[in-house]
Amino acid sequence: MHPGARAAAVAVLLAALVTLVLAADRLFPGLTSRQPARELDRAAREILEELVAINTVEPRGSTEAALAMAARFRAAGFPDEDIHLVGPLPHKQNLVVRLRGTRPELKPLLLLAHLDVVEARREDWSTDPFTLAEKDGYLYGRGTTDMKDMAACWVVTLLDMKRRGIRPQRDVVLALTADEEGGSANGVEWLVKTRRDLIEAAFCLTEGGGGQIHDGRYTVYTLQAAEKVYLTFRLEATDPGGHSALPRRGNPIVRLAAALGRLDSLQFPARLNEVTRSFFARMADVEGGSIGLDMRRLAEAPLPGAGGSSPPSTLLLRSTLPADAADAERRLSRQPYFNALLRTTCTATRIEGGHAENALPQRAIAWVNCRLLPDDSPDEVERALVEAIRDANVKVTRVGDPSQGPAAPLVPEVVQAVEDAVAEMWPHVIVVPTMLTGATDGRILRRAGIPPSGLGAFEDISDSRAHGRDERIGIRQFREERALLAAIVTRLSGAPSR
Numbered sequence: 001m002h003p004g005a006r007a008a009a010v011a012v013l014l015a016a017l018v019t020l021v022l023a024a025d026r027l028f029p030g031l032t033s034r035q036p037a038r039e040l041d042r043a044a045r046e047i048l049e050e051l052v053a054i055n056t057v058e059p060r061g062s063t064e065a066a067l068a069m070a071a072r073f074r075a076a077g078f079p080d081e082d083i084h085l086v087g088p089l090p091h092k093q094n095l096v097v098r099l100r101g102t103r104p105e106l107k108p109l110l111l112l113a114h115l116d117v118v119e120a121r122r123e124d125w126s127t128d129p130f131t132l133a134e135k136d137g138y139l140y141g142r143g144t145t146d147m148k149d150m151a152a153c154w155v156v157t158l159l160d161m162k163r164r165g166i167r168p169q170r171d172v173v174l175a176l177t178a179d180e181e182g183g184s185a186n187g188v189e190w191l192v193k194t195r196r197d198l199i200e201a202a203f204c205l206t207e208g209g210g211g212q213i214h215d216g217r218y219t220v221y222t223l224q225a226a227e228k229v230y231l232t233f234r235l236e237a238t239d240p241g242g243h244s245a246l247p248r249r250g251n252p253i254v255r256l257a258a259a260l261g262r263l264d265s266l267q268f269p270a271r272l273n274e275v276t277r278s279f280f281a282r283m284a285d286v287e288g289g290s291i292g293l294d295m296r297r298l299a300e301a302p303l304p305g306a307g308g309s310s311p312p313s314t315l316l317l318r319s320t321l322p323a324d325a326a327d328a329e330r331r332l333s334r335q336p337y338f339n340a341l342l343r344t345t346c347t348a349t350r351i352e353g354g355h356a357e358n359a360l361p362q363r364a365i366a367w368v369n370c371r372l373l374p375d376d377s378p379d380e381v382e383r384a385l386v387e388a389i390r391d392a393n394v395k396v397t398r399v400g401d402p403s404q405g406p407a408a409p410l411v412p413e414v415v416q417a418v419e420d421a422v423a424e425m426w427p428h429v430i431v432v433p434t435m436l437t438g439a440t441d442g443r444i445l446r447r448a449g450i451p452p453s454g455l456g457a458f459e460d461i462s463d464s465r466a467h468g469r470d471e472r473i474g475i476r477q478f479r480e481e482r483a484l485l486a487a488i489v490t491r492l493s494g495a496p497s498r
């Protein structure tokens, strides 16, 4: 480099540093530009600490946490018209913040995190669940993995973009919502119904995925792109009852028990969709061995009538599969997780019956919780249940509406951005699209045509504590999550990178 050019470059650099330091001091007290990443990590941790300390367990609601974050955005110079605190209930307000892009014709990128958490009792925990505690390389506290960690990462990312004066191409919209654990009626569902204008987006990034640590090694990063549908059935057997000294055969408890026994052997047909096929294809290399081989056989099996362009979801009838693929499916299905990925499942979860020890029961009720593949029909699942029960005296009714949503296709742009960002940080880690066997608020967005992609931090797969006691996130994994999410936002929003 020419000495003059070098001097000029140094001067520009110095000016930039001074600007950065001045701007930084305003947003994050004590922030210096020398180690921006480290300072962002510190800011993220401070925000996580603040969020954990605000108890957002039902029925308290999460407005206090939303207000605390709103104050940070206001202090950072976000204009009032881009900070919205909205919701049907005073204690369940949602915060929606917008960082404006340069190309309003592009649909925004939506970042979503729920602020509420599930109950945590002090007496069950080793530490106070509502005080962020550091121990053995981990941060403990309710919400450290589900999902105040991600909320803190989104907040820091947006504040940092604002601080550095970065204008993304598309708007970046952050929604910190209420009521996910408690039912979502006042959170994402309310926003979609009532304030769609605020959260309209091309796609959304939220919880549901993340990296897996197997025996201390980072192996795969799961990108959640589909989720199963939640549907519960109530089975009820009734009878006039009578004295237990004069029993008759087949009282309601006995009939219900027999019905549940028959249900236990009901197995729905296996199906693959774009997401699960891709999951098995990519996991085949990670797993290796005989399981890997079975995954490959299944993922590559020719589908009936597919002819090269397979429909999004295709019935895998064992009889129509090549024998080795049918065997592979049977073997994989022995593992509960693979079984849940391959088919709709139904299982009894609660039972209730009788009214006295010395009386014949007049009523017995069981609840059967089903998790449907995204494109399975609730009517057909109900028909299959009734058929398997084979007892017209056991009444089957649905509890609530299924959270039905289409099996959204993978969004190539998102998959690419996640793959690139992961490859940059961990070249050997494979990105694997997955279908969540549980349920998140993503289902509501998927149904509304805003495809969500689930991300997250790296976590030891044998020690996941979300919703459990001593919930925790690795300090290193939290730092990495922040960096990864920021890199993905940069790519997807069209922001100039650091």
Ligand SMILES: [Zn+2]
Binding pocket: 114, 146, 147, 180, 207
């Ligand atoms: Zn969650």
